[in-house]
Amino acid sequence: MAKAPTDTIKYNIRGEITIDGAVEKPDVVGAIFGQAEGLLGEELELRDLQKTGRIGRIEVDITTKAGKSTGTLVVPSSLDMVETAIIASAVETVDRVGPCNAKITIKDIEDARSAKRKLLINRAQELLKRLMSDEIPETAELTDEVRKSVQLSEITNYKGLPAGPSVKDADSIIIVEGRADVLNLLKGGIKNAVAVGGTNIPPQIVELAREKTAIAFIDGDRGGDMILKELCQVADIDFAARAPPGKEVEELGKKEVVMALRRKVPVDQVRAEKATTAAVQSPQAAGGGNSSALLDELKSIKGKLVARLFDKEMKQITEVEIKDLINSLAEVKPDCVVFDGIVTQRLVDSASRAHVKTLVGINKSAISITHNIQIVTEK
Known part of the structure; x- marks a missing residue:
């Protein structure tokens, strides 16, 4: 018997079999062909349809227990919807398999293409999830890498001190503690920061503060207070800005950096407040x-x-x-x-x-x- 190519199958007729006796698979298939012969006319003759591949191989799964046989059958069809329904009805008319009484009940006519579509959708979802989990993080990592390399390329040295590229030409400078602070400000697009590198204020900072508007941007801890005190003693500092209490400048996000700089106060006010600490x-x-x-x-x-x-x-x-x-x-x-x-x-x-x-x-x-x-x- 010819078997219909799987790519031409449109429908699968699915049914259940109950037989009063012990039979084999070929017995069931033979009964279907035998009892359907001549029932539907020449155009829907099952044997001819199977020879031309319009009906596929009838698949039967049957088990015998206590003298009774039960199982399922599948009839693949590449006919149209109406013809397939007629074939299903014809299969259901089988009432004997050999000498045994039998009953075939058609449970469903499955659209094989719909099943393929479901498989296609499920597979597409799996592939998309994999793409989103595997590829997008790589893109993000690539973006971060490019951004980091740009930031590292932007950080410069001003007479030996870590600084942003605009320190030399800007009208104002932001004085921070270390290189990490300069890098963090570069992330936010602030390019006029320069690092002192500790509490020993280098002469380059004194020179810059004398020539430009100087803003001291300090950590929100005692170390920040010490640096500000030292800066005020040796350099002409105009404003002071502070990170939130307990935070360092290098830890701040872009929004926190901007807010802290907006809240800068004249250094004279800071001195007055220090004087009234008592x-x-x-x-x-x-x-x-x-x-x-x-x-x-x-x-x-x-x-x-x-x-x-x-x-x-x-x-x-x-x-x-x-x-x-x-x-x-x-x-x-x-x-x-x-x-x-x-x-x-x-x-x-x-x-x-x-x-x-x-x-x-x-x-x-x-x-x-x-x-x-x-x-x-x-x-």
Whole structure:
């Protein structure tokens, strides 16, 4: 029997077989051809259709148990949809296999092309996932490599110091601690940075600071404070910018770098705040009876979660709940605030706008800018 080429198969007729007796596969196939003969006319004669390859080899899978045979069959067809349905109905008319009663039930006519399409889609999805997981990271790595090589090619030496390519010609320079800081600024497109390489400030930096607007961009730690102090002593620094507390310049993302530089302050303001560091102190450092009186006032409201606002002569103006303190500052504009809470940077900023001179609280958080406000704390 001829077998229809798999690339011409359009449909697969799938059915189930139940036979009252023990039979073999050839018995089932013979019964189908024998009982369908002459049933559908010459054009749909099964034997002729199979000889011409329009019907494929009938596949039968059968098992026998306890005197009964059950199984499945598949009839491949390259006929059109209607003719295939007629063939399926003809197969279902088989009621005997040899001497045994039989029943064939057609369960499905499967569109072979649809099955191929599903396989095609699934395979395409697998290939696409593999492409995205394997190729795209390589592209990203390639991009990073190119970017890194460009950045490395852009970093130069200014009289022996790691620097961006624009240091020599720019009107202003950004002074950072090390080579990694210069590289990180180059990532963000900032090309006028130069590194000091430590706390020993080289004469090249002094020369640059004398000729150009100098911005010291320091780490948000004690090391950054030390470098800024040294810079201010030997060089003409105009502005100071600081990384967020606990972070180094080389760790910052582009947005953080830009924000830090936007928040730069004149170095004179930094010096003034350093001079008033004694104002950010414990009561022992505050000295004098004034701090003692303020702390006594603090003790009297401790645990009440309130704030008392005083004028210049330390006469109480009003008492408010802590949650209303910041809003009250703008309205009352007191000279001194004593409250049962923690002095934060937000409160210091609000107090500065209200021209408050003294803040007294239980404790304080990290304060980077005091705005020349005296801060007295119990702890």
